[in-house]
Amino acid sequence: MWISFFKVRLFCCLLAVLMVVVLVINVTQVEYLDHETVSATFIDSSGQFVFSQATGISRNPFCGYELQTLSSQERVEEDSLLAALQWQVPDVGLVPFVKSTSPSSSYFVILNSEAFFEVGSQLEVLVHVQDFQRKPKKYGGDYLQARIHSPRLQAGAVGRVVDYQNGFYKVFFTLLWPGKVKVSISLVHPSEGIRVLQHLQEERPDRVYFKSLFRSGRISETTECNVCLPGSLPLCNFTDLYTGEPWFCFKPKKLPCSSRINHFKGGYLKGLLSASESAFFQSGVNIKMPINSSGPDWVIVIPSRTKETYNLEVSQGSGTFPSGYYYKDQWRPRKFKMRQFNDPDNITECLQRKIVYLFGDSTIRQWFEYLTAFVPDLVEFDLGSPKNVGPFLAVDQKHNILLKYRCHGPPIRFTTVFSSELHYVANELNGIVGGKNTVVAIAVWSHFSTFPWEVYIRRLRNIRRAVVQLLDRSPQTIVVIRTANAQELGPEVSLFNSDWYTFQLDSILRRMFSGVGVYLVDAWEMTLAHYLPHKLHPDEVIVKNQLDMFLSFVCPLET
Numbered sequence: 001m002w003i004s005f006f007k008v009r010l011f012c013c014l015l016a017v018l019m020v021v022v023l024v025i026n027v028t029q030v031e032y033l034d035h036e037t038v039s040a041t042f043i044d045s046s047g048q049f050v051f052s053q054a055t056g057i058s059r060n061p062f063c064g065y066e067l068q069t070l071s072s073q074e075r076v077e078e079d080s081l082l083a084a085l086q087w088q089v090p091d092v093g094l095v096p097f098v099k100s101t102s103p104s105s106s107y108f109v110i111l112n113s114e115a116f117f118e119v120g121s122q123l124e125v126l127v128h129v130q131d132f133q134r135k136p137k138k139y140g141g142d143y144l145q146a147r148i149h150s151p152r153l154q155a156g157a158v159g160r161v162v163d164y165q166n167g168f169y170k171v172f173f174t175l176l177w178p179g180k181v182k183v184s185i186s187l188v189h190p191s192e193g194i195r196v197l198q199h200l201q202e203e204r205p206d207r208v209y210f211k212s213l214f215r216s217g218r219i220s221e222t223t224e225c226n227v228c229l230p231g232s233l234p235l236c237n238f239t240d241l242y243t244g245e246p247w248f249c250f251k252p253k254k255l256p257c258s259s260r261i262n263h264f265k266g267g268y269l270k271g272l273l274s275a276s277e278s279a280f281f282q283s284g285v286n287i288k289m290p291i292n293s294s295g296p297d298w299v300i301v302i303p304s305r306t307k308e309t310y311n312l313e314v315s316q317g318s319g320t321f322p323s324g325y326y327y328k329d330q331w332r333p334r335k336f337k338m339r340q341f342n343d344p345d346n347i348t349e350c351l352q353r354k355i356v357y358l359f360g361d362s363t364i365r366q367w368f369e370y371l372t373a374f375v376p377d378l379v380e381f382d383l384g385s386p387k388n389v390g391p392f393l394a395v396d397q398k399h400n401i402l403l404k405y406r407c408h409g410p411p412i413r414f415t416t417v418f419s420s421e422l423h424y425v426a427n428e429l430n431g432i433v434g435g436k437n438t439v440v441a442i443a444v445w446s447h448f449s450t451f452p453w454e455v456y457i458r459r460l461r462n463i464r465r466a467v468v469q470l471l472d473r474s475p476q477t478i479v480v481i482r483t484a485n486a487q488e489l490g491p492e493v494s495l496f497n498s499d500w501y502t503f504q505l506d507s508i509l510r511r512m513f514s515g516v517g518v519y520l521v522d523a524w525e526m527t528l529a530h531y532l533p534h535k536l537h538p539d540e541v542i543v544k545n546q547l548d549m550f551l552s553f554v555c556p557l558e559t
Contacts, residue, residue: 078457081511085453085504087198088165089141089191097279098132101142101190103289105130108171108185110296117175119304123148125159125183127169127291137167141191143500144291145486146171147529150179156529157325175301176325176334182298185291188489188499193280197500200272205451208413208496209266214252216259224266225249227411227455236260240409243426243462247410263422265413272495281491288489288499288534323522326529331545333522339552344375350555351401356439357432358405359425361412363523363537364443364482367550368392368405370543378403389414391421412447429466434474439554440467443482443523445509446536449501456505460512471517478554479518482546483509485527487536497536519553521546 070078106129117123127144129137146159159173175181189197200207210225229235229248236257238247251257273281281287324333331338341347358364365388372380377396385391394403407414409424425442432438442463448456467479484506486499506524513520523538523546532539538546 074461077512078454081457081508082453084511085507087141087194087504088163089195089198090139090165092139094276095192097276099135100131100192100280101129101137101187101286102132102134103187103286103291105132105134106187106291107294108183108291108297109294110183110299111170113296113299116300116302118302119175119178120306121175121301123173123175123181123183123299125171125173125185127161127171127185129167129169129187129291137191139167139191140165140169141194142169143188143194143503144169144171145186145188145288145499145528146173147184148173148175148181149184149529149531150177150181151531153177153179153327154329154531155179155181155325155327156531157322158525158528160321174322175299176322176332177327178301178303180298181301183293184297187286187289187291189494190280190286193286193494194500196273196277196280197495197498200495201450201501202452204269204272205455207269207272208411208450209269210263210411210413211266212249212263212419213261214255214257214259215261216255219254221252221255223250223252225263225410227451240424240427242430243424245409245424245459245462260419262416262418263410263412263414264416268492268496278491281494283490287491287494322529323520323525324529326545329541331526331549333549336552337557338549339555339557341548341551344377347371347375347551348377348396348399348401350551351396351403351439352399353401354437354439354554355402356404356441357428358403358441359428360408360441360443360482361446362388362407362414363446363485364441365390365392365405365407366537366543367441367482367547368394368403370540370547371403377401385421386414386416389417389421408444408447411451424462426462426466429463429470432470432477434470434477436476438474439478439480440470441480441482441521441550442467445484445502445505446497448505449497453504453508456508457512460509464512464516467513467516467518480521480550480553481509481513481518482521482550483524485523485536485538486534487527488534499534521549 106127108125108127111124111126125146129142131137140163144161146161147156148159149156155177157173157176159171162170162172164170171185173183205228206226211222212225214221214223225248227246227248229250234251236249236251238249238260239245240247249260252259320334322334324331326332330340341350358368372378372394375396377398378394378401379396381393381395383391383393390405390407392405395401406423406428407417409422425444429440432440444459444463448459470477471479484502486502487497489498510520526542526545527534527538530542532542
């Protein structure tokens with residue numbers, strides 16, 4: 001009897017062990033299959049595109065972003081970012097031009113108009129938008145820009161706009177200097193134009209196209225490239241193996257994918273809008289046009305009885321608004337005392353024994369150009385790079401300063417970039433040792449305005465990961481992010497680089513780098529608050545203020 005009972009127990013134990021083994025094998029096989037599915041979204045050994053069975057959640061039907069696999073944390077963050085970017089434009093159907101927002105018919109009024117205000121007081125302005133028939137609008141969604149300024153003092157600051165979704169907007173200003181302060185409100189785009197921009201951003205990310213030259217011996221071919229290329233033609237897959245950033249070109253008919261020589265901007269698509277849609281994008285009519293006041297457009301501000309204090313704050317982009325203001329053409333951040341580097345020797349002293357890396361688009365290339373022009377001892381070393389493309393290198397041997405600039409990886413609308421120079425910022429950051437004598441500045445935004453937001457989110461996610469790793473291994477490294485800036489707009493530029501697109505990109509950047517341990521140079525407010533016309537590449541006085549702020553992070557005032 002005991003023998004039989006022992007045999008039963010032994011059989012049960014063996015059966016249980018067998019079941020565990022089978023379960024482990026099945027789980028391993030499932031994980032293996034899942035790994036294979038994800039891996040199939042990258043390139044094979046020949047460089048050809050591999051159609052996969054990846055099953056990522058669809059974010060946007062373009063650019064393969066329905067194939068991306070996100071962690072639960074990344075998914076939550078992306079959902080939060082996309083939700084925050086929802087611009088409230090009601091679906092009112094096709095609106096005729098005469099019923100769209102008219103800046104000349106609209107007006108604003110100062111609500112809390114008083115005999116005088118103190119520095120630090122809040123100023124509230126109500127904006128009422130009307131159509132070209134001077135009838136009140138019943139819905140919102142217009143994109144407004146607002147600032148206060150004192151021309152004689154060369155002072156200015158931006159305001160915060162609140163849309164009440166009924167044709168009324170309220171703008172809040174903080175009065176930051178004494179004197180006569182004037183209010184200016186501009187309509188950048190009517191809500192009807194914003195709907196068009198939304199449609200283009202979602203449905204036509206290919207409206208800027210790129211090309212690459214392939215060459216082998218005497219044979220050469222040029223094909224189109226982009227983040228995604230719909231259709232059934234064979235593709236060369238140049239997706240980055242380390243970051244997973246997607247990039248494709250149509251495969252040449254006679255040459256292999258490995259024969260790619262360069263990358264360049266192909267051009268801009270024409271005929272994107274119908275005649276009725278084009279009416280919402282008219283210079284001198286409804287693009288960056290002023291909205292007039294129905295009463296006084298200025299107030300008198302007297303000095304405050306309390307003294308403003310300055311405290312250094314990292315990643316202040318998510319904190320105080322506005323982040324700063326101009327006074328006598330000098331930018332004054334509200335959270336710390338910014339130094340003025342008016343003499344080349346001051347910059348040399350600050351950067352002595354340092355390596356400075358500048359990564360990104362042409363707006364941070366301006367920093368390289370300013371520094372090499374302003375500091376005599378910082379001599380550019382000719383690398384034979386294409387003009388305005390780079391990479392660029394400058395050296396001050398006497399003071400042991402090394403300054404480098406490199407553009408970010410595609411998409412980038414430069415003339416010609418050699419394929420060997422198409423480096424992603426995240427990969428460059430991973431190759432930096434870091435330390436107290438290492439300074440990194442990054443500006444990545446302008447070339448992403450035509451793509452779905454997911455494209456930009458993914459790029460920043462990779463850069464942020466590399467920044468966090470750099471700061472983990474070398475906490476004394478200084479990392480500075482230059483934000484986006486406003487620019488001049490016309491009917492065509494609005495379809496590709498509208499300030500509305502830029503505003504969304506800038507919002508994503510600030511949210512994603514909040515709390516990371518980087519410093520922000522608020523180029524967005526620096527351009528909006530200044531009296532000079534908006535430009536993609538701001539004038540020298542604005543660039544100088546940006547660099548004064550950058551250098552103040554590197555060499556802060558001793559307190």
